[in-house]
Amino acid sequence: MVGILDPTGIGIDDGGFVTLTSVYDMVKTTESNETKRLLDVKPGEISALMVNVKPEYSRGDVATAIETQVSGVAVVTSKELMSSSVARQLEGLRPYMLLIGGGFWIIAILMIGALFSMVVNERRRELGLLQAMGATRAYIFRLVMLEAIQLTAIGGLCGMALGAAVIYVLKGTIEASLGIAYLWPSAGFIAVFSLGLLAMAVGTGILAALYPAIVASRLEPYQAIRTGE
Amino acid sequence: MIELKNITKTYSSGGGVINAVDNLSLKVSDGEFIAVVGHSGSGKTTMVSLMGGLTRPTTGNVLVGGVDIWTLDNKQLALLRSEKIGFCFQFSSLIPTLTCLDNVRLPASFAGGQKGGVDNAMSLLETVGVPDKAHAYPSELSGGQQRRVAIARALINEPGIILADEPTGDLDEYTEADIMNLFEQIHARGVTIVMVTHSRNLAARALRTLVMENGTLTEPSRTSS
Numbered sequence: 001m002v003g004i005l006d007p008t009g010i011g012i013d014d015g016g017f018v019t020l021t022s023v024y025d026m027v028k029t030t031e032s033n034e035t036k037r038l039l040d041v042k043p044g045e046i047s048a049l050m051v052n053v054k055p056e057y058s059r060g061d062v063a064t065a066i067e068t069q070v071s072g073v074a075v076v077t078s079k080e081l082m083s084s085s086v087a088r089q090l091e092g093l094r095p096y097m098l099l100i101g102g103g104f105w106i107i108a109i110l111m112i113g114a115l116f117s118m119v120v121n122e123r124r125r126e127l128g129l130l131q132a133m134g135a136t137r138a139y140i141f142r143l144v145m146l147e148a149i150q151l152t153a154i155g156g157l158c159g160m161a162l163g164a165a166v167i168y169v170l171k172g173t174i175e176a177s178l179g180i181a182y183l184w185p186s187a188g189f190i191a192v193f194s195l196g197l198l199a200m201a202v203g204t205g206i207l208a209a210l211y212p213a214i215v216a217s218r219l220e221p222y223q224a225i226r227t228g229e
Numbered sequence: 230m231i232e233l234k235n236i237t238k239t240y241s242s243g244g245g246v247i248n249a250v251d252n253l254s255l256k257v258s259d260g261e262f263i264a265v266v267g268h269s270g271s272g273k274t275t276m277v278s279l280m281g282g283l284t285r286p287t288t289g290n291v292l293v294g295g296v297d298i299w300t301l302d303n304k305q306l307a308l309l310r311s312e313k314i315g316f317c318f319q320f321s322s323l324i325p326t327l328t329c330l331d332n333v334r335l336p337a338s339f340a341g342g343q344k345g346g347v348d349n350a351m352s353l354l355e356t357v358g359v360p361d362k363a364h365a366y367p368s369e370l371s372g373g374q375q376r377r378v379a380i381a382r383a384l385i386n387e388p389g390i391i392l393a394d395e396p397t398g399d400l401d402e403y404t405e406a407d408i409m410n411l412f413e414q415i416h417a418r419g420v421t422i423v424m425v426t427h428s429r430n431l432a433a434r435a436l437r438t439l440v441m442e443n444g445t446l447t448e449p450s451r452t453s454s
Contacts, residue, residue, distance in 0.1 A: 126324060128283075129318070129322050129324070130324075131283075131307070131310070132281065132310060132316045132318075133310070133311060133316070133335060133339055133382075134307050134308065134311020134312070134336055134340055134386075135307060135339055136303055136304050136307040136339075137307075138303075139307075139339070220283070220284055220285070221278075222275070222278040222283040223284065225283070225318065225322075
């Protein structure tokens with residue numbers, strides 16, 4: 001054995017690949033006539049051909065067409081990666097999921113914004129003192145924004161890690177309940193997707209903290225120090 | 230020199246308008262040590278805040294070194310606060326998440342950082358008598374120690390003016406005397422000090438005492454240096 005292929009979610013996941021030389025050696029050494037018959041593939045012959053059907057074609061139609069047009073072959077169709085009914089249901093749910101996701105996103109912006117407004121309010125005295133020591137309005141603005149970026153980046157990373165852990169743990173349940181094969185995406189896809197999610201989390205933080213940061217940068221130092229006491 | 234020209238500062242309160250400072254004029258010469266006394270709510274803190282550019286007057290002009298500070302843009306005003314003025318506030322004014330050493334160095338970072346070296350900051354902590362607290366956080370310090378660190382911080386950029394608002398407000402009389410000794414040492418170096426206080430005993434140690442009442446100033450006596 002030279003390696004293990006990534007699972008595909010179809011029947012060949014339980015199969016093995018051997019060279020023809022190995023097959024001939026197996027034929028020579030086996031004592032079973034039935035095995036000899038099954039394994040007896042002459043040089044130049046093929047025993048199976050895998051056909052990858054494009055999503056827009058029906059695999060059943062393709063199988064029927066092959067069986068009627070090519071004599072002496074038996075067509076075996078693989079298990080569905082995702083049943084068409086599940087796919088249809090998920091496709092139908094997509095707009096609602098996007099709507100719910102968008103709603104949660106807006107709520108997240110408002111909640112993070114409210115949180116940062118509270119933080120700015122709690123730290124009025126400190127922000128006023130910084131201005132008294134020579135901090136510019138731009139510095140105060142950057143300070144609040146940088147904190148927002150840091151916090152949302154950490155929150156985003158924690159969320160992704162938690163999400164990945166939940167999917168990992170519930171992988172079997174998802175497969176069983178939806179009747180689909182669950183495949184992990186490639187490392188490259190996961191990296192790009194994670195960076196996208198991180199950027200979205202940070203972008204959410206930036207949007208949410210924008211107003212509190214502007215308010216913080218416009219505080220009058222004297223009032224900020226007095227009211228923060 | 231600091232000059233307040235016909236300054237009025239009004240606040241809205243309960244549907245009415247309060248004149249915290251009422252048509253006040255004052256000249257503070259370089260190297261003076263002035264104490265401002267008065268009852269709570271008389272406008273003392275508002276007046277020193279006006280001097281330091283922490284609040285904008287409703288009418289009138291504030292001149293520091295001959296420059297009307299409210300003609301400056303925000304960046305220039307921030308630089309003025311950082312380089313020319315050191316503030317000592319009532320109660321603790323240290324940033325709680327920074328060590329004492331970093332608190333002292335902080336104003337220097339706003340002024341370009343040249344004076345914010347560790348050696349300079351340590352030297353100031355030694356001057357105010359708390360070198361052993363350099364790496365402690367403010368919460369680990371007593372009120373008097375915090376006030377000393379705040380004074381060291383006010384001095385980091387070698388400002389010509391120190392504005393102190395009740396710098397000994399909640400301290401015992403021994404610590405209060407120590408802090409006043411520090412101010413006298415600072416004044417001896419030629420630094421202008423304007424100190425707001427409730428205490429007439431402390432005010433007596435200044436060279437000039439002003440009494441603030443209902444937003445206006447009177448000068449009952451002047452001590453010769």
